[in-house]
Amino acid sequence: MRDMMTRTGSGRPIQLDVCAVSSADGVASVLATALAVSERPARLLLEELARTEISIEVISRTDRDLTASEHYQLDADPITSGQHHAGLLRTMDGIVAAETELLILPQRLPADTRAALAETHIPADKILAQFGARRLGRRALCRGGCQDSAGKDVAVESLAVLAIGDSKVGITTERITGAFCRLAT
Numbered sequence: 001m002r003d004m005m006t007r008t009g010s011g012r013p014i015q016l017d018v019c020a021v022s023s024a025d026g027v028a029s030v031l032a033t034a035l036a037v038s039e040r041p042a043r044l045l046l047e048e049l050a051r052t053e054i055s056i057e058v059i060s061r062t063d064r065d066l067t068a069s070e071h072y073q074l075d076a077d078p079i080t081s082g083q084h085h086a087g088l089l090r091t092m093d094g095i096v097a098a099e100t101e102l103l104i105l106p107q108r109l110p111a112d113t114r115a116a117l118a119e120t121h122i123p124a125d126k127i128l129a130q131f132g133a134r135r136l137g138r139r140a141l142c143r144g145g146c147q148d149s150a151g152k153d154v155a156v157e158s159l160a161v162l163a164i165g166d167s168k169v170g171i172t173t174e175r176i177t178g179a180f181c182r183l184a185t
Contacts, residue, residue, distance in 0.1 A: 025142070031045070035174075041135075042089070042176070057088040059086045064082065066103070083103070084102070085104070095183060097183075100172070102125060103170050104117070104162075104169060113164070128162065133163065138159070140158035141156065156175075
């Protein structure tokens with residue numbers, strides 16, 4: 001694996017080459033660990049790991065009701081609905097690094113954040129970051145043998161609740177592909 005460091009939300013660096021991994025499974029394991037302790041967006045961690053720019057491709061934006069699990073994670077009322085955003089993170093070579101989902105509760109966002117999200121085609125995570133969104137309780141697991149919605153192999157899956165101030169405003173999920181982990185070896 002390339003010599004690199006990544007930063008956790010606390011600003012402390014994590015040396016990712018200490019495990020001297022040379023397989024995609026090893027990269028997935030190290031990546032799951034880094035994601036679990038970091039408050040930073042997955043896109044930034046993936047850019048550092050692959051040493052290449054990662055672009056965000058928005059696939060869809062729809063309104064939908066929350067699942068029972070989402071109600072619980074967000075402490076939401078039973079009839080709450082949210083905005084669901086799906087997208088892909090791609091390397092400059094076009095390799096799909098991850099499939100992403102973002103569920104936002106617009107009613108919990110400050111008015112200026114809602115306005116910024118409504119008036120642009122900029123990916124929502126970039127806008128939310130400008131308003132201080134942070135990830136809480138991120139969980140990341142190696143998922144060898146699982147597939148994403150396009151039938152590609154998933155190496156790591158992470159999920160975190162997003163908060164602005166004291167308010168839980170959404171849930172973000174990333175499914176990092178095996179192809180990306182092979183690229184990073």
